[in-house]
Amino acid sequence: MPKITKIEVQKNNKERFNLYLDDEFEMGIDIDTFVYFNLKKDQIVEAQDMEKIQNYEQYRQAINIAIQYLSYRKRTEHEVAQHLSKKDISEPVIANVLEYCHKQKLIDHKDYANSLKNTMILTTDKGPEIFKQKLHQAGIEQKLIDEYALIYIEEQPLDDILKVAKKILKQKKGPQIKRKEKLTQSLMQKGYTFDTINLVIEALDFSQSEETLDILLQDELEKAYNKFSKKYSGKKIINKTIETLMRKGYQYDKIKSKLEESGIEDGTEEIE
Incomplete structure (x- = not known):
């Protein structure tokens, strides 16, 4: 019957041990595995005992991997499971590790959702739909996603959103209807x-101001007219120009007036 002949502390990790059976190295074990099985020198270990020790050791290694992964930031069950799977850890062991993490409050989806909510509101200009996407990608339950999305909407200051909108609006030029759409x-x-x-x-x-809109219309007209004059001729240039400017939100009468002001009647003139 195999017998434990030596248990020694590993040189580079004082919380791991080398286990020897019949004077031959068998495996490395975690301190928790060592204590859990109350291993000691001269102890007889049968094959079924070694299988239990090996299985528990795999479990302990997986827990340590999970704890290290969780030490950097909050994670969800889905994220931890994916990380362990990439380490070639079996599904039964992953399930046991996740159960351990939940019991120890290492994984807490409500805390995760609340923390992400606070971070995004304080550090980003994103709304609740992006928040919901991130929770979904992280594997949070839909019920929690809906619950915390409502809290997100309630807690995000409207003043902050207005600042974002004003910043965007400064970059949007053109008629009012198009600026609203953009x-x-x-x-x-x-x-x-x-x-x-x-x-x-x-x-x-x-x-x-009318002056601003007039300048914008003139600029857009010149760009459109010169563009279409390279492809079309005659009235078609004017028609294409008018269509383009109307899609941009300019009024038909204003466009016609600006064309006439620019001296364009039949589409043969060239705008410099």
């Missing part, structure tokens, strides 16, 4: 809800 698209991309976006739009001033 702002709406940008805020949607940042994860804000329609209700919030509508509140923001109602609170902002989209007005521009």
Whole structure:
């Protein structure tokens, strides 16, 4: 029957031991494995005993890997499971490790969602939809996602969202209707809800002076006209120019007036 002939502390890790059976190295074990089985010199270990020791040692190694992974930041069950799987740890062992992590409060999805909420509100300009995406990707349960998304909306200051909107609006040029559309698209991309976006739009001033709009229209007209004059001729240049400017939100009458002001009647003139 195999007998433990020596148990020695490893040189580079005082919490791990080398286990020898019949004077031959058998395996390295964690201090918890050592204590759990109350291993000692001259102890007889049968094959089934060694299988239990090996299985428990794998479990302990997996726990240590999980704890190290969790030490950097909060993680979800899904993230920990993925990390352990990449380390070639079996599914039964992963399930036991996850159970251990939950019991020790090393994994707490409510705490994870709350922490991410606070971080995003304080350090990003993103809305609740992006928050929900991140929770979903991390493997958080849908019920918690919905619960904390509502809290996110309640706690994110409208003033902060308005600052984001004003910054975006400064970069958007053109008629009021198009500026509203562009702002709406940008805020949607940042994860804000329609209700919030509508509140923001109602609170902002989209007005521009006639002089500013006139300069913008002139600039857009020149770009469009010169572009189409390379492809078309005659009335088609004018029609294409008008269509383009109307899609950009400019009024038909304003466009016609600007064309006439620029001396364009039949589409044969060249704008410098």
